[in-house]
Each structure stands twice: as structure tokens, then as C-alpha cells.
Amino acid sequence: MILEQRPSSGNDTAFAGRATIDQILRRLAATKGDQLALADAPDRSVFTDGPPRRLTWAELNAETEKFARCLAGFGLQGDSVVVLQLPNTVESIIAFLSIIRAGMIAAPVPLAWRRRELSWAMQRTAAAAAVTVVRSGPVAHAGVVSRAAAENFDMRFVCAFGEDVPDGVLALHEAMEDDSWPELTPDARDGNPGDHIAVVTFDATSAGFVPVPRSHNTLIVAGMAHLVEARIEGEDAIVTTLPASSLAGLATGVMTALLSGAGLYLHQTFNGQALSGAIAATGAAHVVLPGLVADALGSSRLPHPPLRGITAVRRDPCEVPGTTLAGLSRTEFISFGEIGFLSRRRDHPIGTLLAGRIPVSKAAPNGMLLAETRLREDGVLEISGPIAPDGEFPGRKPEDAALMGETEGFYPMGWSAQPRNECFAITPGRRGVTSIGGISLPTRSTLEAIREALDGAADPKFIADGMFGSRLWAGKHAVRLREAGFTAALTGLGDDAPVQHGKAETTKSPPAAAVA
Structure with missing residues (x-):
């Protein structure tokens, strides 16, 4: 599915080109097959079923192929939407990559969503399948997702990882062990493969929730922007506590790992001792944390070395960051909902956004374009360029008008601002x-x-x-x-x-x- 994009003054994603996420995975499997790609937290069994898993790039590619064959074997067509509600585990990345390999569209939702929000997401995207876990903590997610699916006629399959899968839900560990699924057929697609929609995330606006579609190209741009600013290298190990259910989680986690070849360790935020132990045990060079968690933990509680850098993901551009110890670099990943983001080193002024052209790297102000910003007449910030959404998801609803800009491919981010020198000074709080x-x-x-x-x-x-x-x-x-x-x-x-x-x-x- 390639969405029709409105004209933009800077929507050039040339450095992404025709590459797809699946092509990047296959390349890593061929060139770094024996190196670690993904690993679960050692305390995985505390919050969900199954022992911790570790996969090399070759093993991740093989698991992706198995699950993609299952999805195709279910009879799902290309561009079918598959809703994902999964904790931050190896299976969440396998599912995401498998949906893309099968030529479908992944629609990850927050783990905290329940029946009302899930049912809305399924209905709005006409989702054909859903993938979840039997449990995460005390919550029986397979049951919650099943009840939401029952309210949507387009939903054909609910699948779950874990033990004691309830009636009516397909057990994925059994399905993936079945070797009888047909081989995948080559996905012959019209146009640039990189322009096809790979994922839909969901944002809140003053008018309601809206789906935000992103192509392979825009996801690659997002991962590249974080990788460059955080200075992550191919031999690094990354520990992330953000699930792959948002633009921020995807960009700082799986996309950064795919583009760099770095190993990705998946952890939770609620056990600081386990997190610190994992950083020390894995020799991780970089950790990704929610901003408030990064501030609460403090750099003194994170082992360095080996730790070299922290990415603090913030949902509020006006949030004041905590202190960082000398010798530990810090990248502030400021998320403007699902519409856009700014990934910058700690010296960036709080509560501001560069007006006009924003390069991928601050170190190269005349380099490749990341975004372009402007103010609407009513003072609302708008964004365009490679990290902006890829258009409007089919099946327009009245609330979608709050996402789409009025002209020239700009999208409102929801924050108000005022011009200040060469920047916009952002007013705290997102409208509505x-x-x-x-x-x-x-x-x-x-x-x-x-x-x-x-x-x-x-x-x-x-x-x-x-x-x-x-x-x-x-x-x-x-x-x-x-x-x-x-x-x-x-x-x-x-x-x-x-x-x-x-x-x-x-x-x-x-x-x-x-x-x-």
C-alpha cells in the first residue's frame, strides 16, 4: 500500500531509497549471521510466559520466516493489518518483522490499552488478525484481545504466544513448529518497495485517536536519525526498555539495531536492579529509557563503563531533564506524539524546536533533511519532511482531520509555540x-x-x-x-x-x- 502524499517542500527520503526493512534483516542474516541480534531480560518469567530467549541474526531471520509463512498460510492478503499487543520481548520483534516480510501492515498498540481502545483500533484499520500474549503480569491479554476482536467483523484470527492459550485463540508456538505451511511467494509490488506502508501506530488528538501510517522509508529515516545522534556503532550492544509499540520505541530500538547491526537487549522499566545488572553483564554501550525513569535512576546507578550513552525518551518537549555524570553522553529523544520527533544531544535548549529546516545531525547543519517546521496561523506547530507521517490512512473518519495539515504536506503536532530568534518556544501541554x-x-x-x-x-x-x-x-x-x-x-x-x-x-x- 502506497499512500498518496500531498506535496511537501522537503519530503525527500532519498538516502532510504528503495530499501525495505525485510531486505535489511536478510542482509544482516547473511553478513552477521552468528552475531547476537535479540535477547530477553533474565527476569522475563516474572512478567510473561516462557524462558528468556537469545537469537542471532540468522536465527531471527529464520524465526521471521516461520511466522511469516504462518500468516500467509492463514490466507491473509497483502496489506492486511495485523494488530500487535505484546510486551517488550523477543516475540514482539519477531512478530513485527514477520508481518512486514509477509507483505502486511503491523499495527502495534500500547500494552496498557484494553477492550475499548483495542476494538476501536481493529475497527478503524479493518484489521484481519491480532497477535498478543496469554499474559503480561496479572493481565490476561489473550482474553482481552479476544473480546475486542469479537466486536469486529473483519477480524479473522487472534493468535497468542504463551502457555494455556484460551479457546478460540491460535497458539503460536504450535503454529510456528508446523513445517507444513507453504513457502512464501515473492512479493511483487507496484512502485518503490520502500514507499509501501509498513506500520500504523496510533496517536491522540483533541478530536480523538487517529491512525498514523509510516512506510519503510520513514521508519528507516527515524532509526537513522537516532543512530547518528546517539553515535551507536555496529559492535555495540543496546539495552532498551521501550516496547516497539510507538514511533519512539521503533526508532530507538529495532530500527536502530537493524541499521547498525548492534545487538538489542529487551528489558522492563520496573526493575532497576535487574536493568543495571543486565547492562554490566552484557557490556551494553547504550541504554534507552523513558525520560522520567532515566532521571529517577540517575547515572550513578547505571554501570559505566561499559555504558557509554543514554537515550532519554520524553513525551513532553518542555520536560526538564535530570543530571548526567561526566563521561556518559546523553541523547534526548523528544517525541511529538506519533507525528514526529527530535533526537538531539543534551546541549539542546529545553522547550524549543528549530524553526524551518532541521538536518538529520546537528553536526552537519547543511546535511540531509530530517524535518521542516512552521507555525500555523493559530500558533500550532506543524511538521513536514522525511519523519512526517506518510499520509492519511484509508477509511477517513471525522477525527482524522485533526491529524492532517491544511496545505503543503504539513502535519499539526498539537503543541502551541511562539517564534523566538531562529527557534520556536513551545508552550507546555499538548492541546486537547x-x-x-x-x-x-x-x-x-x-x-x-x-x-x-x-x-x-x-x-x-x-x-x-x-x-x-x-x-x-x-x-x-x-x-x-x-x-x-x-x-x-x-x-x-x-x-x-x-x-x-x-x-x-x-x-x-x-x-x-x-x-x-
């Missing part, structure tokens, strides 16, 4: 959007849905929170909201996590929104 941990929600429509679900039993509101950005106050109605299928960002970790005044109280691990 509330962030709880790493989960963004359309403020007005979310509160309206909560009021309807509670039938007037409470007057919900969002309250500022120093750790998670915001939290929900809705009286003591978390159980009712969970039963209504609202995201765990609003209701706490799971069915056994009591919530008082919208704030989770649990001894097991932090709220799901904090680690999603």
Missing part, C-alpha cells in the same frame, strides 16, 4: 490531550466516555501528577471502568489493583501506563 505515564488520551472524548460509563455516579477529571504527568480522579470507580474496558492508564495495573481517586496502589509493579 492528556498524558498518563506514556499513554496519551484525547481529553474531552475520554472524560465524556467515562461519564457515560459511570452513568453520572462521579464527575471525572484529570489532575496534574509530578510522576505520571496526569492522573484520573473518578471517585472509587476503577472497577467499573475496568469492566467497561478502559485503558489501564485510567484504572491501574489490572483487575487485582485497587485504585483510589484514580491512582493505583499495588505492591507488584508500577502502573501499566508507566511501562507501556
Whole structure:
């Protein structure tokens, strides 16, 4: 699927060319086949089924082929959308790469989403299949995804990794061991293979959630921009705590690993001791963390050497970063929702964005273009260029108008700003959007849905929170909201996590929104 792009003054992705993500994987399997590609956290069994896995590039390529053959064997057609809801494990990367190899479109969603959001994503993209896990922590994701799928007529298959797969859900460990699936046929596609849509992520706007499509080219650009700024090398090892369910997670994780050939170690944010131990044990040169987690851990608790650099992923461009010890470089990956990002070293001024042309690397101001920015008449920031979305996903809905710019291929990011010298000074807070941990929600429509679900039993509101950005106050109605299928960002970790005044109280691990 190649979307029709509106004209842009700088939407040149020439350095990506005709390459596809699958071609990059195959090349790594051929040239670095015996080197480590992916590894699970040692404490994997704490939060999901199965022992920790380690795969070389050749083994990752073989696993990708197995799963891609399964998907094709299901009878799914090219450009079919497959929803992914997976924790930060080896299987999440296998599934992502397999969907792409099969000529389909991956649609990863946050682990904290529940039935309401999942059902919407499936319906909006006309998804044909979904892939999840039997459990992640106390949450039975296979059951949650199955209930959402039952509300969508286009959904044909729900598949799950893990043990004790429930009825009606296909057990993927059994399917992938079956050698009878037909061989994949070459994917003959019209046009530039790199321009075809590879992934759809989901963003919150003032009007509601919207799908944000990205081609192979724009994903390659995103990974390259982070790789160059963070100065990651082919022999490095990267530890990431961000799942591949957002532009930020994809760019700083799997895309950086594919483009550099570096090994990728997948970890969680809720166990700092295990994370530090993994960095020391693996000799990791680079770690990717949510910004607030990076600040809370502090550089003194991260072993260096071997650690050489940190990428702090921030959802708020006005968030003030913490301190970093001498000898440890720090890259700030500032995510403007799913619309765009800025990856820069620590010396970049807080709360600002370069006006006009933004190069891939600050060190080469006249080099390749990463993005172009401007202000709309109403003061909203807009972005164009290689890291902007690839257009509008088919099946337009009224809320999609909040994503699409008015002219010339520019897309509104949702933040207001004012001109200041050669930059834009950004006003804190995204218009009409509330962030709880790493989960963004359309403020007005979310509160309206909560009021309807509670039938007037409470007057919900969002309250500022120093750790998670915001939290929900809705009286003591978390159980009712969970039963209504609202995201765990609003209701706490799971069915056994009591919530008082919208704030989770649990001894097991932090709220799901904090680690999603």
C-alpha cells in the first residue's frame, strides 16, 4: 500500500531509497549471521510466559520466516493489518518483522490499552488478525484481545504466544513448529518497495485517536536519525526498555539495531536492579529509557563503563531533564506524539524546536533533511519532511482531520509555540490531550466516555501528577471502568489493583501506563 502524499517542500527520503526493512534483516542474516541480534531480560518469567530467549541474526531471520509463512498460510492478503499487543520481548520483534516480510501492515498498540481502545483500533484499520500474549503480569491479554476482536467483523484470527492459550485463540508456538505451511511467494509490488506502508501506530488528538501510517522509508529515516545522534556503532550492544509499540520505541530500538547491526537487549522499566545488572553483564554501550525513569535512576546507578550513552525518551518537549555524570553522553529523544520527533544531544535548549529546516545531525547543519517546521496561523506547530507521517490512512473518519495539515504536506503536532530568534518556544501541554505515564488520551472524548460509563455516579477529571504527568480522579470507580474496558492508564495495573481517586496502589509493579 502506497499512500498518496500531498506535496511537501522537503519530503525527500532519498538516502532510504528503495530499501525495505525485510531486505535489511536478510542482509544482516547473511553478513552477521552468528552475531547476537535479540535477547530477553533474565527476569522475563516474572512478567510473561516462557524462558528468556537469545537469537542471532540468522536465527531471527529464520524465526521471521516461520511466522511469516504462518500468516500467509492463514490466507491473509497483502496489506492486511495485523494488530500487535505484546510486551517488550523477543516475540514482539519477531512478530513485527514477520508481518512486514509477509507483505502486511503491523499495527502495534500500547500494552496498557484494553477492550475499548483495542476494538476501536481493529475497527478503524479493518484489521484481519491480532497477535498478543496469554499474559503480561496479572493481565490476561489473550482474553482481552479476544473480546475486542469479537466486536469486529473483519477480524479473522487472534493468535497468542504463551502457555494455556484460551479457546478460540491460535497458539503460536504450535503454529510456528508446523513445517507444513507453504513457502512464501515473492512479493511483487507496484512502485518503490520502500514507499509501501509498513506500520500504523496510533496517536491522540483533541478530536480523538487517529491512525498514523509510516512506510519503510520513514521508519528507516527515524532509526537513522537516532543512530547518528546517539553515535551507536555496529559492535555495540543496546539495552532498551521501550516496547516497539510507538514511533519512539521503533526508532530507538529495532530500527536502530537493524541499521547498525548492534545487538538489542529487551528489558522492563520496573526493575532497576535487574536493568543495571543486565547492562554490566552484557557490556551494553547504550541504554534507552523513558525520560522520567532515566532521571529517577540517575547515572550513578547505571554501570559505566561499559555504558557509554543514554537515550532519554520524553513525551513532553518542555520536560526538564535530570543530571548526567561526566563521561556518559546523553541523547534526548523528544517525541511529538506519533507525528514526529527530535533526537538531539543534551546541549539542546529545553522547550524549543528549530524553526524551518532541521538536518538529520546537528553536526552537519547543511546535511540531509530530517524535518521542516512552521507555525500555523493559530500558533500550532506543524511538521513536514522525511519523519512526517506518510499520509492519511484509508477509511477517513471525522477525527482524522485533526491529524492532517491544511496545505503543503504539513502535519499539526498539537503543541502551541511562539517564534523566538531562529527557534520556536513551545508552550507546555499538548492541546486537547492528556498524558498518563506514556499513554496519551484525547481529553474531552475520554472524560465524556467515562461519564457515560459511570452513568453520572462521579464527575471525572484529570489532575496534574509530578510522576505520571496526569492522573484520573473518578471517585472509587476503577472497577467499573475496568469492566467497561478502559485503558489501564485510567484504572491501574489490572483487575487485582485497587485504585483510589484514580491512582493505583499495588505492591507488584508500577502502573501499566508507566511501562507501556
